[in-house]
Amino acid sequence: MNNTGNIIEIKGLKKSYDNGKIKALNGMDLEVKKGEFISIMGPSGSGKSSLLNMIGALDRADEGTITVAGIDLMKTKKLYEFRSKEIGFVFQMHNLIPNLSVLENVQIPMFETKTSSKDMKKRALELLKAVNLEDKINQKPTKLSGGERQRVAIARALVNHPSIILADEPTGSLDSKTGEVILNLLKDLHSKENVTLVMVTHEPYVGKMAERIVTVLDGKCQNIISTL
Amino acid sequence: MSFLSLVVKNPFRNKTRSALAIVGISIGIIVIVALGMVTGGLENSTQSTLKAGAAEITVIQTGSNSFGSGGSLNESLAASLLSINGVKDTTGILRATNTSTTVTATTTNSSSSGFGAEGGVSITGIEANKLSLIGIDSVNGTAFTNTSTNQVIMGITIAQSLNKTVGDTINLYGKNFTITGTYETGNFITDAGIMMPLSTLQNLTSNQNKISDVLVKVTDNANVTTVSQSIENAYPNQLSTTTAADQANRINQGLSFINTASWAISLLAIFIGAVGVINTMIMSVYERTREIGVLKAVGWRDRRILGMILGESIVLTLLAFVIGTIVAVVGVELILTLSPSVGGIIKPSFAYDIFLRAFVVAFLVGVIGGLYPAYRASRLSPTEALRYE
Ligand SMILES: Nc1ncnc2c1ncn2[C@@H]1O[C@H](COP(=O)(O)OP(=O)(O)OP(=O)(O)O)[C@@H](O)[C@H]1O
Ligand SMILES: [Mg+2]
Numbered sequence: 001m002n003n004t005g006n007i008i009e010i011k012g013l014k015k016s017y018d019n020g021k022i023k024a025l026n027g028m029d030l031e032v033k034k035g036e037f038i039s040i041m042g043p044s045g046s047g048k049s050s051l052l053n054m055i056g057a058l059d060r061a062d063e064g065t066i067t068v069a070g071i072d073l074m075k076t077k078k079l080y081e082f083r084s085k086e087i088g089f090v091f092q093m094h095n096l097i098p099n100l101s102v103l104e105n106v107q108i109p110m111f112e113t114k115t116s117s118k119d120m121k122k123r124a125l126e127l128l129k130a131v132n133l134e135d136k137i138n139q140k141p142t143k144l145s146g147g148e149r150q151r152v153a154i155a156r157a158l159v160n161h162p163s164i165i166l167a168d169e170p171t172g173s174l175d176s177k178t179g180e181v182i183l184n185l186l187k188d189l190h191s192k193e194n195v196t197l198v199m200v201t202h203e204p205y206v207g208k209m210a211e212r213i214v215t216v217l218d219g220k221c222q223n224i225i226s227t228l
Numbered sequence: 229m230s231f232l233s234l235v236v237k238n239p240f241r242n243k244t245r246s247a248l249a250i251v252g253i254s255i256g257i258i259v260i261v262a263l264g265m266v267t268g269g270l271e272n273s274t275q276s277t278l279k280a281g282a283a284e285i286t287v288i289q290t291g292s293n294s295f296g297s298g299g300s301l302n303e304s305l306a307a308s309l310l311s312i313n314g315v316k317d318t319t320g321i322l323r324a325t326n327t328s329t330t331v332t333a334t335t336t337n338s339s340s341s342g343f344g345a346e347g348g349v350s351i352t353g354i355e356a357n358k359l360s361l362i363g364i365d366s367v368n369g370t371a372f373t374n375t376s377t378n379q380v381i382m383g384i385t386i387a388q389s390l391n392k393t394v395g396d397t398i399n400l401y402g403k404n405f406t407i408t409g410t411y412e413t414g415n416f417i418t419d420a421g422i423m424m425p426l427s428t429l430q431n432l433t434s435n436q437n438k439i440s441d442v443l444v445k446v447t448d449n450a451n452v453t454t455v456s457q458s459i460e461n462a463y464p465n466q467l468s469t470t471t472a473a474d475q476a477n478r479i480n481q482g483l484s485f486i487n488t489a490s491w492a493i494s495l496l497a498i499f500i501g502a503v504g505v506i507n508t509m510i511m512s513v514y515e516r517t518r519e520i521g522v523l524k525a526v527g528w529r530d531r532r533i534l535g536m537i538l539g540e541s542i543v544l545t546l547l548a549f550v551i552g553t554i555v556a557v558v559g560v561e562l563i564l565t566l567s568p569s570v571g572g573i574i575k576p577s578f579a580y581d582i583f584l585r586a587f588v589v590a591f592l593v594g595v596i597g598g599l600y601p602a603y604r605a606s607r608l609s610p611t612e613a614l615r616y617e
Contacts, residue, residue, distance in 0.1 A: 058525060058610040084527025091614070095522040099241045104229045109526035111231055120229070156526070 007163060007196050008032035008055060013064035014219075015050055024050035025061065026219030034163070037190055037197040039207040042216035048200040049168055051216065055198065056087045056166045069163050084112045088157030088165045088195070090186075092172040096141035096152055102128065103137040106155045113160060127155035130192075131185060147178035154186060158193060165190065167199040171206060183209055231532070235539035239547075242515075245508055250548045252504035253593060256497030257552025258559070260586045263490035265560050268577025270416065270483055282363040282472065283317075283443035284452045287459055290468045292440075299430070299438025306442045312458050314450030319358035320439030322429050324351045326400050326422075349386065350421040351400065353429030359411075361443040363418055369394035369409030374425045380405045383419035384412040385575060389565075398422075401432045416574070444469075498593055501548070505597025509541050513605045520605050521613025534606040541598025542591060549590035553583060 008030060015025040024047045032038055040048050053059045055068055057079045066073045069086045076082060088109075096105045106124040115123070128137055131151040141149055150170060157165055167186065171179030187209060190197040199210065207213045215222045239246045287309065289300040299322050306320040327348035354362060356371045364381075372379035380400070382392060387410045390398070397404045405424070413419055430436050446455045456469035513520070523533060560576050 053611050056525065058614070080524075080527050080529045083525065087525075087527075089522075089525045091522070093518075095518060097519060099237055100229075100234070104234075107229050108523070109528075111532065112527045112529060117230055160527070 005033055006031045007034040007036075007069055008198070009065070009067045010051075010054070011065045013051075013054060013061045013066055015054065015059070015061045023219050025054065028064070028216075028220055030214065030221055032196060032198060035190075035194055035196055036212065037187065037210045038199070038212045038214055039210035040198065040200045040214045040216055041202070041204070041207050042222075044202075046216045047219040048216050050219075052166045052168050052198065052200055055164070056089060057082050080112065084109065084160060086163050088160070088162035090150070090153050090157045090165060090167040090170045092169040096149055096156075098140065098142055101138050101140060102133060102144070102152050105141065105152055106159055109156060109160050123159055124155070127158055128152075130158075130189065131155045145178075146174050147181060150174065150178075150182050151185065154182070154189065158189060158195070161193075162195060164196045164198060167197065169200055169202065172202070179206065231536075232539075235536055236543055238512075238536070238540045239543050242512065245511065246544060249504050249508040249544050250551065253501035253545050253548035253590065254552035254555065256494065256501040256593070257549050257586050257590060258556040259490075259497045260494045260589060261553050261556035261582060262560050263486075263493065264582035264585065265556070265576040265578065266574055267483065267486050267490055268579050268582055269575045270486070272414075272575070272577055283319075283361040283445045284472050285444040285446065285456045285459070286470050286472075286475075287442040287444055287467050288440065288470070290465055299433075299435035299440050301439050301442065303426075303437050303439045306439070309442055309444060309459060312455070312462060314446050314455040314458065315444055316447040316450075317358075317361065317445040319355060319361050319443050320426065321362065321441050321443060322353035322426055322433070322435055322438065323440045324353070324429055324433050324435075325349065326351050349400070350417070351380075351429060352421055352423050353426035354423055355426050358443070359423065361445055362423075363413040363415055364411045364423070365413075367409035367411050369407075372408050372423070372425055374427070376425060377428050377431075378403065378405050379408045380422050380424045381409040381411055382407050382423075383421050384410055385416065385419045386421065400424075403432070494589070498589055501545070502593045502597045505541055505544060505593060506600060508544065509537060509598050509601035510604070512540070513537060513601045516605075517608065517613050517616040520608050521610050521616065524608070524610035525614065530606040534602045537602035537605045538595065538598040541602070542594035545590040545594035545597070546587075549587055552590075553586060 010028055010030040013025050013028040014023070016023045026047075028047070028051060030051070040051065042048050050059075054061050054066055054073070057068070057073050057076075061074065064074075069082075071082055071086070073079075073082070096102075097108065100108075103121070103124055106127060107120045110120045110123070125134070125137065128134055131154055133148060133151055133155070136144065136148065141152065144152070154170075157167075165186070170186065171182055174182060183206060186197060186199070189195070197210075199206075201207050287301075287305075292300055301320070303320045306318045309315055309318045325348040352362065356374050359365075359367070359371060367381055369381070371381055380398065382398070387393065387407070392398060392407055394407055394409055396407050398407060399405070400422070411419075411423075426439070430438060444455070444459070446452055452471050452473065456471055459467060459469050520533060524530075564574060564576065
């Protein structure tokens with residue numbers, strides 16, 4: 001982290017696909033403060049998921065600068081280590097492994113850390129308690145409701161003590177009531193665990209729960225509205 | 229949870245597909261283990277064909293089959309051959325085959341009844357004091373007496389498959405014989421046969437004064453080939469000779485052919501198995517594309533994903549090793565006990581290297597079959613994988 005207190009600093013970031021035909025990011029600028037909760041909105045295909053993928057180091061940008069948690073993502077060779085230590089992903093689809101129990105699913109990210117299997121279990125239990133699923137730890141994900149699955153995914157995202165949670169439409173496949181529970185949980189954990197939360201959403205009422213809304217249009221951040 | 233337990237659990241996600249892959253590889257393993265046990269058994273039994281005390285040369289009538297039955301030579305020939313230079317000892321023997329079903333009728337072992345008569349039992353008539361010439365150095369029990377008409381000794385493999393021991397009786401040519409002893413020479417053909425006094429067998433088969441072969445032992449410093457040539461020269465167009473070394477060579481050639489054939493069959497089985505594994509693992513990776521994207525997103529290294537898929541492939545083939553080995557061992561034992569005519573000749577080998585070979589093959593098929601799918605999985609781009617529908 002640098003002296004500006006920003007955990008994410010992006011300048012002029014560009015990323016194109018299909019040999020430059022599709023400009024997913026076209027000179028993106030974004031700064032996010034440590035511990036902040038922002039939501040990213042914008043029409044379909046505007047580059048929201050691409051932006052999140054760059055922050056989470058799932059892909060490398062073509063041009064520009066991007067520094068996350070003090071690491072220059074254009075240069076670092078340790079993308080896996082960065083993802084494992086700094087980032088927790090929550091996707092629209094829960095993406096849990098169907099043949100593993102809830103408890104085992106939450107432990108999956110810890111394989112790359114040097115945690116003993118006893119401590120892995122302890123940490124997973126702690127988080128499953130935090131998302132109110134301590135009575136379902138031995139269930140298979142297929143037996144859970146959509147909201148319960150998403151809560152497991154949130155526990156999985158937090159298990160390695162990340163500094164940033166990247167949530168791509170976490171309520172996109174849930175009904176509004178369940179979605180609200182999930183959102184409140186995310187918001188709650190964000191402040192309790194002091195993690196930065198970057199959330200992509202389509203729905204304005206979801207976006208408004210954030211401290212700040214960033215609108216993305218054609219691969220660029222358009223305007224920044226503070227909801228506070 | 230450990231990484232290993234994840235690797236072991238994953239192949240069971242699609243049980244049908246994994247079961248099919250396991251069946252495919254198991255067939256290869258069954259072939260390798262079963263052929264290994266049988267050829268290994270044959271090899272063991274031929275190794276001791278060349279025995280110190282036994283005759284080096286077998287003399288038969290020209291034109292007759294070397295293991296032919298019935299008497300075509302006059303028994304006085306044995307004594308005549310003693311005059312040839314380099315011959316130390318001779319004896320005439322009569323080979324016969326008892327095809328009477330009474331062999332199985334008297335069998336108390338129920339599992340073998342009904343099968344034993346198929347090939348008949350090979351019976352050799354020989355004088356008790358010349359048994360060493362046929363390779364029988366010691367008899368467990370006592371040898372028959374030359375004048376007896378109701379005594380036999382029995383090779384160890386046929387005794388085992390007919391479930392007979394010293395003191396039991398056996399019905400041959402409609403007569404009951406007492407088994408006075410059993411023997412083991414290491415030669416699978418001899419050990420699958422029965423010996424009785426020469427005169428008794430001559431009488432039973434109406435071959436009075438006739439023999440089928442003369443066994444010739446050469447003097448210590450004589451050359452076997454020279455002596456056998458001298459015999460043939462002394463009786464042109466009448467006698468032919470085969471040496472023990474010839475026979476061993478012929479058997480070894482046969483064995484090396486069987487060995488080559490079994491390697492070829494095994495290779496084919498391995499190839500088919502490997503194709504099955506590659507297919508299974510590619511399907512599995514393809515179906516789990518999104519999941520692999522998630523694993524990368526949570527920080528798994530390429531190496532770990534490679535290890536997971538490769539491990540799953542090896543789990544499949546090692547399971548196939550266990551199943552295939554069990555089926556092969558049980559199958560070979562079952563066939564040999566249900567069919568004493570085969571079981572009497574082949575004693576399966578349980579040499580550890582047969583199982584080690586099958587294990588190595590299974591492991592390698594797992595590695596080879598899993599490598600490409602694992603590499604593909606590890607090289608998936610996380611964003612592409614996560615976008616995959
Ligand atoms: N891996 C890729 N290969 C090719 N094109 C891509 C890839 N990733 C994104 N794109 C394209 O880049 C553009 C931006 O995609 P992105 O997924 O970031 O949009 P989004 O804002 O998340 O849209 P949505 O709201 O529908 O999720 C789209 O036109 C998309 O088709
Ligand atoms: Mg998107």
